[in-house]
Amino acid sequence: MSALYTAVGTASGRDGRGVTTDGKLDVKLGLPVEMGGDGAGTNPEQLFAVGYSACFASAMGLVAKKMKLDVTDVSVTAEVGLVPNGQGGFSLEVTLRVEMPDHITAAEGEKLLAATHQVCPYSNATRGNIPVTLVVE
Template sequence: MSALYTAIVTASGREGRAVSSDGLLDLTLAPPAELGGDGKGTNPEQLFAAGYAACFASALSLVARHRKIDVSHASVTAEVGLAGAAGGRFGLQVTLRVELPDELHGDQGNALVEAAHQVCPYSNATRGNIPVELVVE
């Protein structure tokens, strides 16, 4: 598979900076207060949540467009949790909350969200690696 685009970001750890090669992304990183940090910067889980939410929303729009369904008022919220695992390891867990227009609730909305989950690159990268819960709201 050939890359259509490659993002390049350099980071120095959970406390420091993350800077993209084009300079458009330049963030202060800090652990959240819940993990003993000062919370005065963003963290990797927030960045992953932003990327996953945006990507999933795009996948949803693509699937809906092919089915001639309007999802222009839909939104996706990604909740990314950092969890401890056996042996001192860490893992992620994700809940994707997809807010659809009322007329798309039920089977049609569930089918759209599931189809987007099959298309989304983040979903394909995480499938089988971390738990991802899909919630239609």
């Protein structure tokens, strides 16, 4: 199968610049204060958090439609942590917090999250590689 879409981006490191070939993304990258930087630029974890939350919300829309649920007002927040892996390197951990509309019950929300986690490309890419915690709020 061929890709439906391919994004192409280039970065010069954590303390530099990141751009896409189509020019739609051009960001200053910088180390967060917690890692000794001045916090002036964005960082890969922030970009991953926004990408994952956007992708998960979109996937949820597809799944919810099949389940006949309205998630128009859903909000997905991704918390991406950078953690030492104990071998001199680093790993990521993710918590996805999904604020459900009031009309969706807790049981429906849990079922929707579990099904979305099986559909979302980010979830499929991270499964078995990093811990991802799903939280219905």
